Amino acid sequence: MQLPLPSALAYYNANSPLGTNTNEVLEYDSSAPFLDLFKTSLPFREAIPYLTKGQVQYDRFGWPTSIAPGGQVGTRLINKLPANTIPRGYYTVLYEGQGKIEYGLDASLVEAQPGRDIIKIDPGIDNEYSVKLEIKATNPNNYIRNIHVIPQGGICASNPFQRVNGASQCARGDFLDFERHHEKIIFNPDYLKFMKDYKVVRFMNMSGITRNPIQRWSDRTLVEQATWGGAEGVRGAPLEVMVELANRLHADAWFTIPHAADNDFVRRYAEYIRTNLDPDLKVYLEYSNETWNGIFSQHAYMKQGGKQLGLDPVDYVAGYKYYSLRSVEIFNIFEQVFGGKQRLVRLMAGLNGNPGMTATMLSFRDAYKQTDAFAVAPYVFGDINELRRASSVNDIFRAMQNKTAHHSLPKVLEAVRKQADVTRQFGVDLIAYEGGQHLIDDKTKSDDQHPNKLFYAANRHPEMAKIYKQLLDGWRQAGGKMFVHFSSPRTYNRFGSKGTKEYITQADKEAPKHLALTRFIGDNPCWWPSCSSSTVARVQKPRALSTAELSRLTGDVPKPLPNSQEEKDGTDIVGNIPQLDPINDSLTKPPLPATANPPLVNTDPQTIPMLAPLRSQAILVSQNNPPQEKYVFGNKALVAQARDRMNPLKDASAYQLRKVITGRVEDSRDLAAVWQASWDSQRLYLRIAVADDQMKLDSSKMWDDDSLEIFLDADASQLPQYDGRNDLHLFYRWQDRQLSFGKNSAPAKVNFRSQYLEGRYILDLAIAWDSLRISPRPGHRIGLDLQVNDDDDGGLRDGKLAWFSRADDVWHDPSLMGEAVLE
Template sequence: MTLLVLFAVLSVCQCFLLDSNCPHCNWNGVCNTQSGKCTCYEGFKGTDCSTDCGCQGHGVCTQDNTCVCDSGWKWSKSLHKCVWDCSCSNGVQCIGPGVCDCVHACKYGTCWNGQCECWEGYKGATCNVFDKNIMMNRNISVGMNLGGLSYWSPELKFVDIVKQSQEWITEHHTTHQWDTHEHDTITWRDDGYPASLPSDMLVGKLVLRASAGTHGPQGNFTLLYDGDGEIGFSLVRYTIHYNGKGRMLVEFHEGSGGIFIKIMRTNSKNPVHNIRLILPGFEDRHELFPFYPPFLENIKRYSELRFMDMLHTNGHTPEPTTWDTRRLQNFHTQTGTKGCAIEYLIHLTNIVGADPWFNQPHAADDDFIRHFANMTKASLRPELKMYIEYSNEVWNGIFQQTKYSKQEGMKLGLDTHDWKAGLKFYNKRSTETVDLWKAVFGSDSDRLIPVWAWQTGYHDYTRQAIVDLGTRASHFKGLAITGYFGCDHVTSQSKHDITQLSMADIRALCKKDLPKSINDFHYFMNMSKTYNLKLLMYEGGPGLESSRNNNATDHAIAFNRHDLAEDATADVLEAWYDIVTADPYNTHPGGLFNYFASVSTYSKYGSWGMMEFTGQDPYTSPKYLAVHRYINRHFNNQYMGPACSFVLFNNTVYGCYRQNNQNVHCGMSTDHGTHWTNYPLLSTNTSALILDGYDVINHAIFVRNVDDIAVNTFYTMDTSQQYLQWKSLTFSDYYRLVSPATVRRRMTNGDHHGININQLDCN
């Protein structure tokens, strides 16, 4: 195995500029132009790399031109290559290296190594039984706007970070100009990869830029790709631990500059495509489990997820938007103005059991909307409902959808004034969108929650809009408003100099601003009753933007990080609860407080994120604390995970459980649970202690402690040691270590495989 240490400051290698002194290496290696010799990818040999040892990217060549295969793979003499190595019982087949299929299909979950992993709320050996009592978001009227996808986003949603990469930029091998904007000189495949490249040109894209890279996981990333070619990296120091055809193991050294992934050359007969850069630890599971577990843990307590930003609703393209132009799952990135593939959004809501809020593109034609509705009907788990909204803030002049609605309204002659024509077009197209969804769902239309929304700050503007809507209001179930507060416009230079204010001064201005929020809530509560709608919030939270100067920006950011921001956020939450959520008229879907947004980088454009990066300690986020303490005060659900969790390996059961209403313990049993040997007590401050897995190679168990506001802390223990001791782990190390195929995952809720739980409190 080779070990290469490469630095971004080195000059660009000319290996790809092939001439008479340099062979092509059969696309199985890279030519060194100085020596005129090929450096073969692992698994290939010969002066021109023409000998294929059969490693399949998972081993190294031997002297006899066979392969020493990696763990999870074995050598097949008959096929002369490494193949998946499984020891599966009951006649099932391999579904991956060292991973067995399940005897029975998993109805509402995913099979992994012989057992099902259920979506939230489902239990049983095949995930066929729904139990709302085992859901962290049960009865909770709080939703979340998820952040958009970008190469700089600090919210890591996918374990394959290429899904959050930028669009390709073009460069030349012989110069150092950043982005030559020569896309038109390249023929592109339907999946967004180059079908071929001019000999002097490369294409590249950024991932993990800025805070995403600073706070991102460390360790060995796996680069996977299909086709023939050469992949390179720059802008970051890195170490290649394995360089096989189609698969690399790369360690990137910490930095905020991001990782620049480059296609240096590609075979026009079999172009490089389907590039994946997998976060450390997730190579085995990335195809079946695409979402990053810490991201999932952060959102499990919300009853609804709004996908406005993930769908790139603001400025969505193209116009018109047709079904054939939608973003597909196999495209080279999920970022961009077409938004994320709808399939991923449906899958995400299925996993966490949250109702999706789908914003329809402003220029979507009827066929697009029908297909969107049909895909959702066919794929969404049966107990979930769907919030349906036409576009987003069509009144807001900074967005393309506002310009579009005015143009379309004027074309249709809806009014002589463009602003009012746009308002009337919104009402027209919103109603048509709802009717298209209802036609698809038919008798199941009660699962739909059509939402009508207009401007919150100017009451009379919204009054005019809903008067025009008139009897069409019956097509909708919800009237949605915002719940932002700006603390008496504290960042506005015309009113205050924020740099001269203490944190307590800003808090006092937030208190001064509270009556405005209360007035808004009363006004729109009365409006919703008048039109027989339920009042809910599509976005809300602190809205302190400051682009005036750096000092003002820093001061606004400091308040968002200060303990007093929790009090200010709690004030608005409590006002909303008293006026809207607790109103007997305003039952579901009314009363939903939809926070904006989950994660974002704080800047002069606002500190919108509840948290600043995936993996942040929630106790350092006052806005997180405000929302989750609000949930605890008002919603009767303290479920944070299963009361008992088990892993069965051979004849030993490992588990975490509560005995006789005492502290939660973890331990092991060699007689199927008749007797338990308790391990050292981990914590007395726990709502749930969850055993996530057992590493059969290293004999380690992995346990999460979840407290009463859904904060996870992570631990492992080597059970083979004489003196047992817990070791704490970072969130990224925990999930890196618990994810490989060598770790047996915990059994599903309610599936005990004959384990005696009579002496345990597992309900």
């Protein structure tokens, strides 16, 4: 994809203090970002029942492989785009395969050859572009696919911001025609020309993450997909394309991570950016979008996560805290991948008018110490009832300036100043993830309904430029830094007039908001350290604020910060957390030979709290009477915080081992096992209890006798090989007086106690967090699996039970472990 730019063009935006948001990938996006019109088209599947009809089969990229008799597939290639958004005239349609394609609405066929059609696109009397493409028939053995719709002309490689008609216009002889080079050019030159003024590009909309349930890397949008457009939760441009756009513009890239993305997704996302983004560019890193906003599904996801982890009794506050917790986890993954934080702007985002939300997110578990910026959205409109009563454009502007109305310009800037006070106390920058005017009446049902026409007129009026100038000047004066406007050109309708222009090629003189933004860029080169640098300037973090200080900032009822001394002084729980003696380090750092490590002798069993006699504990269950297992997000076990110093596993959930991963286990009378876990600030506690009808201890290899294997990935890194840092593999045979580390295991501080009685044995472990290089906190994830080897007749192993894994491969591949979450 690489298309190098000359330095004079690449650094055009080096000192710009403004960024811009991208738009959703849709067939009616008037920013027209891509050269190939098909990439924003409606997916064939979504065109039912008007353009797609009958029985249709598709390949994995969305191309129809077969169409039943009487059926067809179709798409809206573009829809209701203002005239001049794209050039009127001739377009080349390239495709592979055999079949029949027809065109309609504002497109007509001019010339047809196998694999290449010429169509004419003209907006017609309504002065809007709408084009449909229909596949009437396709050959299942060579189906129509890889359709591209490309304009005539090209660019000079040395200036990708300008369309040219032919090679004669390229003085350097570097003409690239669109038809032959569209896969390299990728972007509409008019789009690049508009975007080049901005220092930051926020890809939230282009990536399609809002209400997007994506979890796994394998489900991401691919470059090869037929279209990147479609419905919410499905659409989105590939990461490869967004990174390339940032490189072409030499603009810092703002990426928004989907709310349900797992750690593997986040890590691979980070790895691609690290490898492919220009190293001179910064990465703005945000977890999801407006998780505080109840209209989005990610808001419910945050509340659910916070409630399941017990982060706060108030559900929406629990949601704020879960957002904070997961944000820091994502920051940490990116830092690991990037080998540091020099290029990372780690940010959280909240509501401009709610400084209490800001304080909650930044203070939870001291998240501010790992956060560089807090982002808000200073949107200006005014009281909606006053706006509805407006009878002129002047009335609209009076409402926007009304000092007593919520969301008016004076009130918005007052809220910005309060936010700046809060962020300053936490030592983080205040930035804007979105902002601008927000004239919308969500009660209207049509574009023409009052007051929508007045809203459009106000956005086209020179007075709007003055509103923008006052907003941006006030933002700077309050202490705000990077301001990312919302949004790229888009048409005005009842859902808002958000675009800085109404379409990508609109004349500047017709777009007062665009003029205000570009003038501000010219008059206000960025005023904060590191704006034009590839590294982030950071200040030393302040001490944690006291409850009284936080309450003065936010106006909230004082509430102790989690883990603060104030909280400890006000609760009797802290006195019940085990305070165990230090473990002898000489016992916990065995060498790592090619075979199993030497045994770990436990000389300090008193570091394990006393256990009740086995006879009094109903610790084992049958498969017909399973324990009350507690999971979060479907398949992650919950590990409770220890509350009783004499019994840290009190009230801990029990989990049964059910999977036979090798050999044979007859039934629960042959072999049954459960495990429990808890944690405190010093240790992870594990208990594994086994019932076995036949016990053998006669082999040279531990796994051929009745024994336990404990697997732990302390940072849930999910790597395919043991990392030598905190991935553990422990062995214990019944009646042994020692533990052993597996040959792939890292060392760790581990104390243990075992008991044996009447065909049952139980092992308790206390694993020191500091030896795992982990500072535990609620929400922290660990990889975990527990396995039991069974030998009923001596000699080789007869069978093996596991809690999570489905194959006996965890000993060399820790990515196969299950997961547990500290609560």
